[in-house]
Amino acid sequence: MDVVSSIASKIAEYVVVSIGRQIGYVLFYKDNFKYLMKAVEELEVASDGIKHLVEIEIRNGKEIEAAVQNWLKSVDDITKEARQFREDPQHAKVGCSKWAFPDLKSRHQLSRKAKKMVELVADVHNKRNFDRVGYLPTLQSIPPNTAFGSSESFESRHSVMKQIMRALANPKLKNIGVYGLGGVGKTTPMKEIHTKAKDDKLFDEVVMASVTKSPDFIGIQDEIADQLGLQLAEKSPSGRARRLHDRIKRVKSILIILDDLCSRLDLQEVGIPFGNAQENLKREMKSIHPTCKLLLTSRRRDVLQEMETEEDFRLEVLNQNEAWRLFEAMVGNVVKDTTIRSIAIEVAKNCNGLPVLIVTVARALRNKDIYDWEEAMKLEGVDNMERTHSALEFCYNWLGSDEVKAFFLLCGIMGPSIEVEYLFKCAMGLGMFKGITTTEEARKKLHKMIVALQASCLLLESDTTAKVKMHDIVRNFAIKIASKDQHVYIPEAGSELIEWPTENFLTRCSMILLFWCHIDKLPERLDCPKLNLFCLVSDDCSLQIPTSFFEGMQNLRVLDLTSMDLPSLPTSFLSLTNLQTLGFEDCSLEDMTSIGALKNLEILCLCNSSITKFPGELVQLIHLRILDLSNSGIEVMPLNIISNLTRLEELYMGNTSIKWDPESSPNHHKSASLAELRQLPNLIALDIEIKEGWILPRDLMFEKLEKYKIFIGDVWKWSGNYETSKTLKLKLSTNIHLEHGIKILLRRVEDLYLDELNGISDVLFQLNDEGFAHLRHLYIQTMLKLSISLIQ
Template identity: 45%
Template sequence: MDAIISIVGSVAQYAFAPIRREVGYLILYERNFSKLIGCVSDLQAVREAINHRVEAERRNGKIIEVGVQNWLVEVNEVIERANQLLEDPRRREVGCSGWSFPNLILRHQLGKIATKIATDVAGVQGKNDFNEVGYLPALDEIASSSATRGGEKLETRETFKEDILKALRDPKACNVGVYGLRGVGKTFLVKEVAKIAKQQKLFDAVVIARVSETPDIKEIQGVIADKLGLQFPEETIAGRAYRLWKRIEAEKTVLIILDDIWQPLELEKVGIPSNKEHIGCKLLMTSKNQDVLLKLDVQKDFTFRLELLNETETWSLFQSTAGDVVNDISFKDVATQIAKKCAGLPLLIVTMAKGLKSKDVHAWKDALCQLQSVGHAERDATAYSALELSYNWLANDEIKALFLLSALLEYCSEDYLLKVAMGLGIFKNIDTVDDARNRLHSIVESLKASCLLLEGNNASRHIQMHDLVRDVAISIAYHLNTMSSPRSSRKDRLS
């Protein structure tokens, strides 16, 4: 009997529950709408708070998470549905005010809709538990060096890029190396390869970092991490190396370009796995010396020497950089001779062409005379003379001083350069820090236009200079300070 009573009770409960719910829509009409209004008000407050976080993250350069964006869309939609119901003109027809008799059918319909929307509002609000609403994207900038940029596609360079890309596709090539003289265009070339690799989707991630003569391990780690969207909680080099290693391992395929290596670098100390440890990780490295690349486990067959430009390519690059002035009959002969004196080095070709393009024929002839006085076999001296001319062509002493200071500080931030320059009193007729910052920015852009500074990475805001240009700048600074070294010995300080 008890079992029968239990079964009957359960059946009655299931039978009457829907009836009770439907009656509730009718009887609790006002309460349902009050609840809806309260839920909407709470959700609007939460939406406002999330929107404030979203705007703050956007101002900090972060990308808003897709889940947050979808939630905001869902919130807007459900609030719109609620507002449409609250403003529905039929609500005035439900009755129960004054002597009017209630419209029971309409009252039931609207009460049911209000209950459903209130439930949806509460459900959406329950999804707002976001620890983070945005994230910093991985840096995707592979800047080209204005010191070697020209509008012409040079045949030997195009063939060379194809060879490098072929090697990167070769499964037998764990590491690939490029070597050649300073100023020959190694940095520009590997940046071009990086762009093509990204466009052709050869790797899931492509990053580039400069090593330099005096490697800063933390700086190298930071540059690679920035490009991969990684932030370091660790302070020690070893801790950061482990974190970077795990992040690189997370990429199925990754190309890491290490530029301007002077001595073998401890890759494990940086946090870069070898191809044996992570088969999807390939390294492309540049150096002046092939032996350095071989010591970094680059097979000799996958080291590529970047040669000087031939005479035809030299003239093509010089002409495209200097512009139509070289076709003028009064300039053509001297321009051709200056191009030849640049000895096939793209750095010198572009620097000289840019420096001369707006000058009269007398300045061109004077430049040629100074280059010819160096001699035929002294390449370093020719480089010094050409870059010294570019220095002399700078508009004023303020720009010259900032150029030399940039070389002496070596890869400093713009903010640090600003502090030192202000401390040394380099800026003239400047009263505020903001005015000095604007002046510095203008000078930096002018030096980039003269090809005495590299474009670098806008996000890092560090001053970057080709090592050959830096050597010349330091030599000039040394000479200005001592005024004791004869002109003919300057090239000795470049070695």
């Protein structure tokens, strides 16, 4: 009986609940419909926020995640269905029928549907949280410049291109070579092959990297990794090589183009599986049968043979007709003048069919008059090398100002691939920017000079603004001119320095650049009274600098010491009173007390260096305009150093662990606080990390900053590529005075990162009620709820 009673009770309970639910549909029809409209409205608000993020990501060149696209489609579908439901003519019957009583059946059906739809809307709403909205697609190669015709438009190139493409399609060939004279134009057809191989889908991945005379393994790895969408977090070249190798082996087929090999390249050191490594790779992944094919270019066939190429193709110079067509296209309408045309044909012949010379000379003569053309006719020489030098000397002489010429030579001795920031610091120290009073103006001047040299084809176009590149032929010419006219000493990078220049040469020498040379021992002293620049990038951190080494360099203006162990600065530092730029990069530094003697120093770079004790003597460098402490080991900043460097225009302290004292701290007399930044009236550039936002002074203003990278909070990593000049990262749970200095930054921010938006409604309105007129990139993490309405 108890079992029967229990069953009956359950049945009765179910029936009562079911009947109650059905009656509820009738009684709460208006409420259910109201809840539905409110849920739809909230969903549309959330959808608008995501759509704003989507628009920003698209403007930033990102692809939108499929999950986000699917969610937005489901929002459109459910809101469209809700609108149609709202217009359902059945709603007119739920009030009163012709007997003045509600149509209970229609009321029940519509109410029940409304409640079900509320549940569907809520389900869609709850799925709106995404790890990310967009992602950067794999970098595509920059298409070759075909404004003056592709390689295939020249018959001498067309046949070779067809042969190379056939070799690439041949599954038996894994290693293919292309060789030809320097300046013959090997890079352009390689770029065209890169594009064609991708477009024709000959391989799953196609990547290209430049090698150059002194291979930069990290640079090569970065070029390949960028094109594969891979971030190399490892610091050591070997760790990066293993990561790159692992990424390549996951591709079914890949073509790797390595351009401009000057000697044998250790592929294993780069991270490219080939030879035994490729055979091992095949055995590891039998189900995929991965193929890694190489296409290598070099000036010398013996280098290709050392790389064990299986088939090589020679690229010849352009014939006379092809050379004239290219020259005519580059020089413009001036050659239509009959008095100039005959001269132009001879000038084009003197360029020896080398595209690099044809383009450079033609650009130099564009829009010039008959007298300039007659001067160009003097290009001559008994062999190709002399003619090449003569042609480049003509273009060099037409650069105009001595300032641009000096900068061209500086690029040459620093090249072939040069960091623009490094160029800037050296050029500043050498006094190349005449009449310039601020670093901002100097940077603009630098940019104009780079553009001028690129327009003259003496610098190559680059796919990044951070570096400039120079063709080897042009660079060799620049080094020859600098060595002759300015007595520059620059042995080949990586060579063994057995014998130093003669005393006679050193007394006239203006620059010494030792890049990764093998040096057993430095001389006790170098007497170089005219020396302006000394650069030593060591391959041996144990190399010692003798105490008297710099005593004979009183006129030195730029000193760069890289990868050295310096327990103390040599006492001869005291004689470097004319020094303008000093760089210690990747150095181990301890006692730096001598640095206080460098009274005229304007630029000091200590980036990537280990500094056990920050020198208090820095306070004596009252002319300092740029201080770079990025990635250094500094943890404590002594009191009143920063605040006394009142001429500072640029201060970089990114990726450091400086422990800033609060202004009100009882220990404030020992360490610096951020309040010292108030004393820098000329500051226009700032990189800084502030782990604890509450120590940021309330009245610290940033209205003069033209360039900044400021991270506030303990959740941010300094690493990454930042494409803009104004980056701000905020952890909003930190106690930050949003109404003061931060709002000044937000008005002009271009890259904005936000973390922990929990509980902040319409957060962007709270942060900046004036809008974000300059915002280009917006990144949000740990987002629970976000409504965006102000991004223009």
